[in-house]
Amino acid sequence: MKFANLNGERLEPAPKLTAKCPFCESDVIARCGKLRVWHWAHKSTTHCDHxxxxxxxxxxxxxxxxxxxxxxxxxxxxxxxxxxxxxxxxxxxxxxxxxxxxxxxxxxxxxxxxxxxxxxxxxxxxxxx
Ligand SMILES: [Zn+2]
The missing domain is CATH 3.40.1350 (Trna Endonuclease; Chain: A, domain 1)
Incomplete structure (x- = not known):
């Protein structure tokens, strides 16, 4: 995902950030690597939208x-x-x-x-x- 919620704001991922999924409100981690586009990933392995x-x-x-x-x-x-x-x-x-x-x-x-x-x-x- 491109957006997650942090302190009432809709943010794009940046290194080392943790935020909340706007849909299920579970924790998401900013994945900011070199191979894939920067994105938010659910901390649990499953995405709330299958x-x-x-x-x-x-x-x-x-x-x-x-x-x-x-x-x-x-x-x-x-x-x-x-x-x-x-x-x-x-x-x-x-x-x-x-x-x-x-x-x-x-x-x-x-x-x-x-x-x-x-x-x-x-x-x-x-x-x-
Ligand atoms: Zn979610």
Missing amino acids: WWESEKQWHRDWKNLFPNEWQEQGRRDDNGELHIADVLTPKGLALEFQHSAIARDEVEKRTAFHNDICWIVEGARSDTG
Whole structure:
């Protein structure tokens, strides 16, 4: 994740920071290495959104085209199931940036969940991210 909560602020990861997940409020640790984009990781091994995938620079570049407050917004269905949209516009349109291969039924499930959704799929495969 790009954002976590610390002292009432929505912060991007920086070395050695610990903060809270904005969705489940569990502890998240800033991962600021050289190989992957800097991100917040849940201290426990499980992410509160089981649809969440690790991000590449490609995801960040897309997200960054939109205002920060639109990025990584959670949505819950009537059963309380949580999923985090890469971007959620104020009008309720979810944008999902999909880098890795995904099964058709997964796409259908996620589309049904968000209802108002636009998929942006990377067509050019690149192993360097
Ligand atoms: Zn969480």
